[in-house]
Amino acid sequence: MSWFSALYRSAVGKKAVMAVTGIILFGFIVLHLIGNLKLYEPGLYKAPGETGPGVRYINAYGLFLRHVGEPALPAYGALWIFRIVLLVAVILHIWAAWQLTLMSRAARPRAYASRPKIHTTYASRTLRWGGVIILLFVIYHLLDFTAGTVNPGFVEGDVYRNVVASFSRWYVSLFYILAQMALGLHLYHGLWSLFQSLGWNHPRFNHWRSGFAHAFAWIITIGNVSFPLAVLTGLVHK
Amino acid sequence: MNLTLHVWRQKGPADEGRMVQYEVKDVSEHASFLEMLDVLNQQLIGRGEEPVAFEHDCREGICGSCGFMINGDAHGPMPGTTVCQLHMRHFKDGDVLHIEPWRSRAFPVLKDLVVDRGAFDRIIQAGGFISVATGEAPEANLIPVPKPVADRAMDAAQCIGCGACVAQCPNGAASLFTSAKVSHLNLLPQGQPERFDRALSMVEAMDREGFGYCSNHAECEAVCPKEISIDFIARMNRDYLKAKAQRGMKTPLQT
C-alpha cells in the first residue's frame, strides 16, 4: 500500500481519492434511487413458482438484496461486501475532506478583513457543510430504515410500510427533503469537480462535464424528494 | 471623486498590523489605481507619515509585481486586469475601499501590501524548466510544434506570477500558477522528456510551500489577470496521477 500512501500524501492525491470514492458513492446513490423507484411499482411481485399473493415490489427488491449471490455466497454476503466497500469509501471520502480542510485552514492563517467575493457558484462553497448535513442524514437514514430504531413500529423486511410510516411525519419528510437538496448541490459540484481532480479534461467533452453534473444532480434530487412528497400527498399510502 | 480607503498597514514581518483609514480627495477618474495610491502617498509624505508600501514595477500589467485585494477582489473588480491597469473610472465618488495584501501562509507579509512570493520561484525550481544548457539546442525548426499546441502552451505560459489565484482561492491553493507552468512545458514536444518528473516535483513543491488544495471552485480563473483557464489544473492533475501510476512506489527525485 505504500504507493497509496505516497499518492495520498499530496493534495492532488487526496483529491483523486475523494474523486474515486465520490464516484463509488455516486454509483450507490444512482442504484439506490433505481431501487427506491419500486415504491411506485403498482401491484405485487410474485417470484417464479410462488403461489401466494406475492409481495410489494420494493419489499421483493429488499429481499433480493439480502439474498443476492446465494448460494455461492451466504445470505447477506453480497450485501455486506457492498456495505464494506461503501463504508470504506465513505471513511476515505470524509477523512480526505477533513485533512484537506485542515490544510486549507493552515494555508491562510490570517483571514481577510473584507471577505473575498464569490465569483463562481455557491454550490462549491456549500460542499463542506453540505457534506456534514449529508453525513448526519445518512446516520438518521440508517437508524430509520436499516436498524429501525427511530422508525415508528419498524417491521424488518417491509420496506414499503417503513417508508410510509416514516414519511407520514411532516418534519421527517422536511428534514429528508432538505438533506436531498444538500445532496443535490454536493453532487452538482462533486460530479463536475471529479473530472478536474482526475484530470479528465479534453476540449471535446469539457462542455459535457457541466451538463452531466447538472443532469444527475437534478435527477437524483427530484427522484429522492419525490418519495416523501408522494407519501405526504397520499400518492403512496398504506 | 473622493474616496475613503481602509488600508492594511504593517511595519514589518513581525508587526501585528491593522487597517488604517485614509481620505483621498479629488481623484481623477483617468488615474490608475496605483496612481491614486501615489497621490495618497505624496500626501502622507507631506504630513511626515510613512507612505503605504506596495509592490509595482512595469505598470502595464505584465511584470506581475503588483496586486492586492480591493473589497474582497484580487486586483479589484475588473476581470482580466491587474491593479496597475485598473482605472478609477470604475469607481464612484464616495466609495469605501478596503485594501489588503494577499493572504497566504506561503506569502508572508513584509510590509503593508508587500508580500514575499519566493514560494513561486521555488516551485519553478522544482521542475518548471526544460533542461537544455546554452549551446545544446538543435536547429529551431527541427522540432515542429503544431500550431494549436503552441497556442495552447502560450495560453498557459502567459501567467505573470502575481499570486492573485492564491489570494482569491478559498483554500489558498497555488494550483492555477503551478498548473500553468506544468502545462506550458508539458504540452510542448520539447517538454516531453521531463514531463512526468516535472509534474511530480512541482506538485509536491506546491504542498511543501504550504499552499492549500484545489477544490475546483474556479475563483482563481475568475480573478486571473491573464484569464488562465482551470483546464490546466485538470491537465496537471492528470500528468501527476499518470506519473504516480507509472512510477508506482518510487518517490520523485528531490530537486
Add this chain to the structure above:
Amino acid sequence: MATTTLDSRIPPGPIEHKWDEHKGHLKLVNPNNKRKFTILVVGSGLAGASAAASFAELGYEVRCFCFQDSPRRAHSIAAQGGINAAKNYHNDGDSVFRLFYDTVKGGDFRSREANVYRLAQVSLNIIDQCAAQGVPFAREYGGLLDNRSFGGAQVSRTFYARGQTGQQLLLGAYQALEKEIASGKVRMFPRAEMLDVVIDGRGRAVGIITRDMVTGKIDRHAGHAVVLATGGYSNVYYLSTNAKGSNVTAAWRAHRRGALFANPCYTQIHPTCIPASGDYQSKLTLMSESLRNDGRVWVPKQPDDKRRPDQIPEPDRDYFLERRYPSFGNLVPRDVAARNIKHVVDEGLGVGPQKNGVYLDFADAIQRLGRKAIEERYGNLFAMYEKITGEDPYVVPMRIYPAPHYTMGGLWVDYNLMTNLTGLYALGEANFSDHGANRLGASALMQGLADGYFVIPYTIGDYLSGHLGEKLSTETDDFRRTEAEVQERVNRLISIKGTRSADSFHRELGRIVWEYCGIARNAAGLQKALQLIPALREEFWSNLRIVGGPDQLNQELELAGRVADFFELAELMCVDALDRDESCGGHLREEHQTPDGEAQRDDEHFQFVSAWQWNGVGKTPTRITEPLEFEYVKPTQRSYK
C-alpha cells in the same frame, strides 16, 4: 585622473571571420577549475538571467542580484513586438549580412561594425536556444516557426510570441536560471540593490556592495568578475515606457568608480505611446509599433478645432506623415515619426483634453478590411488602449504621443563586453551596445540574449583564466572603504529631512530633461538645462524628505538613491548632447538638419563614440573618443521620402 586610452580589442581579419577567429584564440578555464571562480551578475533581465544561467551551466559559481522580488519581473518582460534573427526561413533574401547592414544603417552609422556583425551571427543560435527551452513562439500551420516583418524591415525576420515576446523570452531565461539556483550553482539575491562596485588598488572590479531591501542591511559580495546587466536609463525622463523601478544606479556607480559612460545622449523616443492624462501620471504605456501598419496619423488643420474627430471632414485634416514622406508615409522610422509628432503638437495642433497627442486613426482600415480583420490584428492592443483611456478605438481614433523607450548609450565596453575597468562587464541595454544612435525594432531582445547566452560565456573565461587561484575576501580595505561610503550616502539621504519627496524632484528633473534633451535638442536649451539641473540637484541634497528609517523596507529611500544618480546622469546627457554638434539617429540637434528637416550627420567630425570619464560632482567630465570605421557599410544619408 590619468587619461584612459580605449582599446576596443576588435579582432583582425574579415568581418565574417572575426568572431570565430576570436573565439578560437580566447583563453579557456579548465572545467575542473571553473568552480573556483565566482561571478557576480547584477540584474536578471534577458542579459543577466541568460548570462547567470550560462555561467552556472559551465561550472562557475554565480551570485545573481535583482531589485525585484523575483528575477522573473525584470523589465525585459514588457517587450511586446519580437526578436530578430537572420534565419531567412521565409526565403525572402535575409542573411546575416543583411541583418548586420540594416542594424548599422538603422543606427545611423554610430555603432561598431564588428560588434553588430557578431550580433547578427549569433541571432541564429538565440532562436534555437529559446525554442529548445520551450518558448512558445508563434507557429505556422505546418508547425514551423512563424515570422513577421517589423518596424519597416523589408524582410520577415521577427520571431514573436503573441504580443508578449519579451515575457516569454525572459521566462525562458528565468527558468534556466531557476534550474541552476536549484542545483546550487547560482545563489539568487532578490530584493537586493547594488549600490556600489568595489575596485581594488590595481583598478580591478573585485566585488559589489548591496542593500537588502527588506532589512536595509548593507552587504559585501566578492567575485572574480562583476557583470552588470542592469538595463537602460529612460527613467531619467520620469515619464517613460520603462518600469517604475528601472534605474541607472548600478551603471552610474560603476561610472563614478572609473567606468566610462558612452554616448549618453543617444536615447530612443518611441512614437506610439498613450499620451499623459494628468499630473498624477506615473508612467507611459507603449502601443506596439505595428499599429502604424494600418493606422493613419493626423491632426486637425485648425488649432482648437472643437469638433469630434469623426466630424472633421477630410479637407480639414492634416495627414502630416503621409504629406511629408509620400513613400514611407506612416511607416517612417521611430525617430522620424516621433520628431514630426512633437513638431505638430508644439505648433498647437495637438488633440485630446491636454492637447498633447495626435490621432492614430483606423477608420479607413476598418472600412477597407472590416472590423473583424482589425480585431484579429490588434484586438489585444485595442483592448489595452480602452482599459487605460476608457475610449473605444474602433469608434474614436486613438491618441498617441512619443515617449522615452530605450537608451542606446551606456557603459563603454570592448569587443569582449568588458568595460575599461578590468573584470567589470556590461551587457544588454546597460552597455553602449550595438545600436549606434538609434535601435531598430525587435533588436533589443536579440542583443540582450546575444550578450548573455553567446558572447560573455566565451569572453569571460579569457579574463578569468589569468586569475586562477586568487582567493576572494570581503575583508579588505577596498571593501571596508566602499561599504562605509555607501553607508554614509544612505545616512546622508535619510538625514536631509527637508520638505520635498524624491518623486517630486524626479518629476521636475524629468520635465527638464524632456524639454531640453528629449526628441529634439539645441545648444541654447542644453546650456539652460545644464544650469537648471545642478540647481535642482542642490535643492535635492538640501531639501529631500524621506520618511522612515534605513533599516527597513523603505521605497522612498530606494527611489531617492536612484533619483540622486539620475541627476548626475542627466547632466552628463546634456553635456554629451551639447558636445555632439551634429544630428544622428535619435539625437536630433535642431541646428543640424537637412533642408527637409532630417537629421544631418557630420561624419567628418563626429564619427566616433564619446566615452565620458567621471571627474566628480559638478565637474566637467573628460571625453575620450573611440573612432568608428565603416569598411562594409558605407555611411549614407538616410532618406524616407
